[in-house]
Amino acid sequence: MNDRKNGAMNTPHDTPADDSPNPRLDAALDTIRQTIVPAEAVQRVTSVARRLSVESIAPVKGIRPSDRFTIPWPRRALALTAGLLALSIAALFVPGIVAQRRAAAAFAEVVERAKEATSARFSISQRWGQGHTLKGRQLVAGRRTRYEMVDAPFVMIIDLERGRQLTLDTKNKLAELSPLPKEVIDLVTDPVEQLSRVAEQGVEPVPGEPDTFRGKGIAALGQANIPDMVVVVDHDTRLPNRIVIRDPDPKHPFEVVLADFQWDAPFDESLLSIDLPDGYTTHEGLVSPVVAPQKATPPLPPGIDNRVIHDRVPAAVFWSVDGTRLTTLVRDPENTDPRSSESNMLRQWDLSTGALRWSENVLGAGHAAMTGEGRFLADVVGYEIQLRDAETGATNSTWTTKERLGPLAFSPDGTTLAAGITEWGPYGGRGGAMAGGIEWWNVADGTLLRSIALDRPTTHLAWSSDSRWIAASSNEGPVRLIDAGSGEVVRDIPGRGPLAFSSDGAWLACVADGDPARPAIGRVSLHPVSADAGTEPKTLETAAGRSASTLLDLAFSHDDVVLVAADWNGDVTLWDLESGRVVTTLRDHGDRLLGTDPAPGVHVVTPSPDGQTLATGGEDGTVRLWSPGQGGGAVRREDR
Amino acid sequence: MGHEAIDWERFVTNHAERVLRIALRIVGRLDDAEDVSQEVFKECFQVEAKTGMLDPTALAVRLATVRSLDRLRRRRARPAVGAELRDSDRVTAIGPVEEAEAQELADWLRDAVARLPPRQAEVFSLMALEQASREEVATLLGISPDAVSTALFKARQELGAALDRRSGGRVQ
Numbered sequence: 001m002n003d004r005k006n007g008a009m010n011t012p013h014d015t016p017a018d019d020s021p022n023p024r025l026d027a028a029l030d031t032i033r034q035t036i037v038p039a040e041a042v043q044r045v046t047s048v049a050r051r052l053s054v055e056s057i058a059p060v061k062g063i064r065p066s067d068r069f070t071i072p073w074p075r076r077a078l079a080l081t082a083g084l085l086a087l088s089i090a091a092l093f094v095p096g097i098v099a100q101r102r103a104a105a106a107f108a109e110v111v112e113r114a115k116e117a118t119s120a121r122f123s124i125s126q127r128w129g130q131g132h133t134l135k136g137r138q139l140v141a142g143r144r145t146r147y148e149m150v151d152a153p154f155v156m157i158i159d160l161e162r163g164r165q166l167t168l169d170t171k172n173k174l175a176e177l178s179p180l181p182k183e184v185i186d187l188v189t190d191p192v193e194q195l196s197r198v199a200e201q202g203v204e205p206v207p208g209e210p211d212t213f214r215g216k217g218i219a220a221l222g223q224a225n226i227p228d229m230v231v232v233v234d235h236d237t238r239l240p241n242r243i244v245i246r247d248p249d250p251k252h253p254f255e256v257v258l259a260d261f262q263w264d265a266p267f268d269e270s271l272l273s274i275d276l277p278d279g280y281t282t283h284e285g286l287v288s289p290v291v292a293p294q295k296a297t298p299p300l301p302p303g304i305d306n307r308v309i310h311d312r313v314p315a316a317v318f319w320s321v322d323g324t325r326l327t328t329l330v331r332d333p334e335n336t337d338p339r340s341s342e343s344n345m346l347r348q349w350d351l352s353t354g355a356l357r358w359s360e361n362v363l364g365a366g367h368a369a370m371t372g373e374g375r376f377l378a379d380v381v382g383y384e385i386q387l388r389d390a391e392t393g394a395t396n397s398t399w400t401t402k403e404r405l406g407p408l409a410f411s412p413d414g415t416t417l418a419a420g421i422t423e424w425g426p427y428g429g430r431g432g433a434m435a436g437g438i439e440w441w442n443v444a445d446g447t448l449l450r451s452i453a454l455d456r457p458t459t460h461l462a463w464s465s466d467s468r469w470i471a472a473s474s475n476e477g478p479v480r481l482i483d484a485g486s487g488e489v490v491r492d493i494p495g496r497g498p499l500a501f502s503s504d505g506a507w508l509a510c511v512a513d514g515d516p517a518r519p520a521i522g523r524v525s526l527h528p529v530s531a532d533a534g535t536e537p538k539t540l541e542t543a544a545g546r547s548a549s550t551l552l553d554l555a556f557s558h559d560d561v562v563l564v565a566a567d568w569n570g571d572v573t574l575w576d577l578e579s580g581r582v583v584t585t586l587r588d589h590g591d592r593l594l595g596t597d598p599a600p601g602v603h604v605v606t607p608s609p610d611g612q613t614l615a616t617g618g619e620d621g622t623v624r625l626w627s628p629g630q631g632g633g634a635v636r637r638e639d640r
Numbered sequence: 641m642g643h644e645a646i647d648w649e650r651f652v653t654n655h656a657e658r659v660l661r662i663a664l665r666i667v668g669r670l671d672d673a674e675d676v677s678q679e680v681f682k683e684c685f686q687v688e689a690k691t692g693m694l695d696p697t698a699l700a701v702r703l704a705t706v707r708s709l710d711r712l713r714r715r716r717a718r719p720a721v722g723a724e725l726r727d728s729d730r731v732t733a734i735g736p737v738e739e740a741e742a743q744e745l746a747d748w749l750r751d752a753v754a755r756l757p758p759r760q761a762e763v764f765s766l767m768a769l770e771q772a773s774r775e776e777v778a779t780l781l782g783i784s785p786d787a788v789s790t791a792l793f794k795a796r797q798e799l800g801a802a803l804d805r806r807s808g809g810r811v812q
Contacts, residue, residue, distance in 0.1 A: 022796070022799075022800040022803060024745065024803055024807075025749070025796070025799055025800055025803055027742055027745060028742065028745040028746045028748070028749040029749070029768050029769065030742075031742040031743060031745065031746040032665050032668070032746045032749065032750070032769055033665065033769065033771070035661075035664055035665055035668075037657055037660050037661045037664055038670065041660060041664075041670055041673070041674055042656050042657045042660055044674060045656045045659070045660050045674055045677040045678060045681070046652055046653060046656040048678050048681075049652040049656060049677075049678065049681035049682075049685075050648070050649050050652050050653075052648070052681060052682060052685040053648040053649070053685065382671065383671075404670070404671070
């Protein structure tokens, strides 16, 4: 080590500042120590951590229905089976543990009654991870259990006495009889061990909630230590009426709700028989069916102008090249309680039938892009870029990035993907300021072609149709015009936020600062891309909106006749580019929640490839499809 | 929570920033740091629920350090593609070149800390990154102040040597 030659003070190693034998090491340490902790991140950590205590005493909330899910069967079978059985047992025995505690008297009665019951029916809903809810009905009698899925023609009958399970596909009349997996038998044939684990923790009354008891650290669902279990006892019958088991860990939360208990209800013995039912054929390796979305899209009858897709909030909307399909990236509304938030999804809708073609979970992905010829979709989940087949939604390839990426834009030929960096410094900026940049990725093999650093977070990106330019902007501005070939920043343009290049590549539209005296009027700047053209920038103004204007998306019509802007105040404004006048303002996104203040914002505007339809997506959870008849022929295109 | 239950909200409010800061400095990425912080609070909550926390601050700080180092080690096991490609980037940096170098060095240092023996890594992280005093670290880790000095000295020696090896292997 050459750690003495810089003449640093060699004091005892009691504080790091005094111990400086290696200047390069200390330079690195300095850099690390300069990392600023973002206040928002502290807030996020605080609110999640606080919830740990709140959730364990909070009243039970209903589970939101999931839109669609596929169950990897039989992989999930084990967990499901184990879960159901463990739950059944827990449901019957938990009162016994409680008897040790202060609530002993009340619960002893419950226990006795539950033990005497010959059968129990209840609804069961399980949510694993983010957003997947399995709903079912269950019948338990002795050592036999029948489970029916609510959303699918799927039934499972388990007979512990005989160690067999019968799986039924009731739609296709297929059945499979199979041995119970060993783990399931282990789990359910030794309830004593499970109960002793529960006993260690005990069950206590929930303050302020009569007839409600809580247990912690119980064993169920194949997991050893579930943080929270709440049992609600029916006031009159003194039998369990509702049982909620959950793990509030935000990284892999789950919640299981058993409710609507019917004790001792008569039942048909054949429901619990594991003999092959009449009319069924045996089929090995039964795969559970894909469950249809519960929130079915209303069909879009032809001829109706105002067509609407009801879903969650669309953050991005893409048309297929032939205009028959619409791909949306949907998320929860802004005001969703974080506890009930669900994953973002990419979905594709068939516009001729109104059917959902597919739906893919993209976790927290807030941005997506589609190639011009409609072949690929890209999204970013965490630090992973996912490249998908735009036809099927299947992931073709993924690669990881080093920086936190936000907006995405494909080059017009679809070979390169530009991604905007939105990262806390020092990438591109000194210290803890938010900074940004752009990365260029080779779509074919996921290699990083080039990256540049910018001193502002890159929140919006656009690639000109002639491939020459990339525009990048941050929410606060400015807009940077970048040579897509060299990565050089060519020009700063006053403006901020959403960007759009005109189809001929001559104009760049961005959001301009509003007039503080007239906050309800939004302003868009149109800048000539070529600086030496001698053309002056233009400004377009929206009509006065219902509340303060914040423009969230811009789009040119394909013939560059019209510019469209989406506003957080719920308005969609269309301008005639030649005259600069507002052609029309579309306000339907506010209709559903009329009278709410502010009106639901509009996030995206996207004209269809043939220019005949405009898709707008808003905070009201709808995608609206506008035809030329509306808005004064606004989205017209010259006949060719 | 039975016995001497702490005020959970106050505990979280008082410690969130420190836990996150420790995690962020060690793991170097905000999302990872937030994950680690949430793990830390969850563990604290479980300890509190089960036995009660004897010294809540010490537990939070120690867990933040240990869990962050765990995360760093796990990450080392599977480096990101982006990180590998970065060397061959053509970067048009807007900002001083030194800054990029310092950042690269910081990333390298995190990697090197992850390779230290656990005790040394903990001591080094707490003292060099969190600037905790020798006595504080001794209390946090339940070891003598001398043992802290020794661990820190060894850690710096090892990191210094690794840094020299790194510089030697590069074309200057």
